[in-house]
Amino acid sequence: MLRLFPFLVPALLGLAVGAATAQPSGVPLMNPSITAAPPARPATPAPATGFKTITWEALVPADWDPFAEFKGIDLASMQDGDPRANELLKRMREIWDRAPVNTALVGQRVRIPGFVVPLEDTKDGIKEFLLVPYFGACIHSPPPPSNQIIHVLPKTAVKGIRSMDAVWITGTLSNTQTDSYMGASSWRVDAVGVVPYEMPKGR
Secondary structure, eight states: OGGGHHHHHHHHHHHHHHHHTOOTTSOOOOSSOGGGSOOSSOOOOOOOTTOEEOOSGGGSOTTOOTTGGGTTOOGGGOOTTOHHHHHHHHHHHHHHTTOOOOGGGTTOEEEEEEEEEEEEEETTEEEEEEEESSTTBTTTBOOOOGGGOEEEEESSOBOSOOTTOEEEEEEEEEOOOEEETTEEESEEEEEEEEEEOOOOTTO
């Protein structure tokens, strides 16, 4: 990710602010949640029978602080190209790429919304993708911690879905580390359902 370095010092500054306003679970405050901008087109409900709808925060251990090793660092004093910032980025990436998961969810049948980052897109549809919690992750911005990325392998290739489309996925969670060219993930789902996102009823 070092090729994105000119954009990362401002990003790290933003993370430092986020650390001070982190949610109680220790998950950094991400970009606006998926519920803030559902697609305008109509969507077919995901097969939810027997699947528990979860949030992204649930994937993370309650006591994990993604900024623990970076507190007290004066990021404002660093400029693009500063070797200290380069080393800080490297450390952050190493820690975030091996982020711990909420083991209570391993093996659970879940339903969760997110944005699509294709890994294998063919004429028959998307056969493999990463699911991320906010628009632009892994494409327009550095990847989030690996415990906030799900590697999705649909049962069948998914048609009509493009990069950064919002979808619901259903399947069983496993704690499987995957390193891809778009980012590292600590979760994997062999999805039995992938459908366009729709706002949950009652909101």
